[in-house]
Amino acid sequence: MSTLSATAALPANIKDINGGDPTIAAAASAKASSISTLDQGDFLRLLTVQLQQQDPLAPVDNKDMLAQIAQFSALAGSAETNATLTDISTKLDALIEAQRAAIPAKS
Template identity: 60%
Template structure:
């Protein structure tokens, strides 16, 4: 899915709706699998297609960026907590196996 700056709106819509685009999104886990690169491509497409006489409000763009940053931080925190949980589970299992049986 390549969004081109020279192709115009019609070409960009065709690229976004091309056969296989949905299959790639589904194979990656659907909309939940979008990453920072996807966000940046969408933001770039939005900037390229906006009306220069009525641009997107800077406050709205900053709010979107702040939300995405918060989401990325939350995702990283969740991954770190999952890693800690797995290590604690392994530690508990090791302690249980090391206890003498009476």
């Protein structure tokens, strides 16, 4: 009786599964990029659909709902902080370059 190795029979990655088809690769990449750009509007749409689809006799636990909202609020705060820090960094870089230009070069 012979045994088969599960890893030996599996393709190394998704490109191998798709046979290198550029159409499938482009669609997968577009889907992946759209997933990474979810915003508050997307969250509110998901929340609305979740509320519409829940069973009225067994509603979602309030603790779970509050946890989701708190996590999204924390994420939104982090994104705003990152944007502010990027803006500050850009302004500091410009200030440093202006100071370098103002200092006469030593010969």
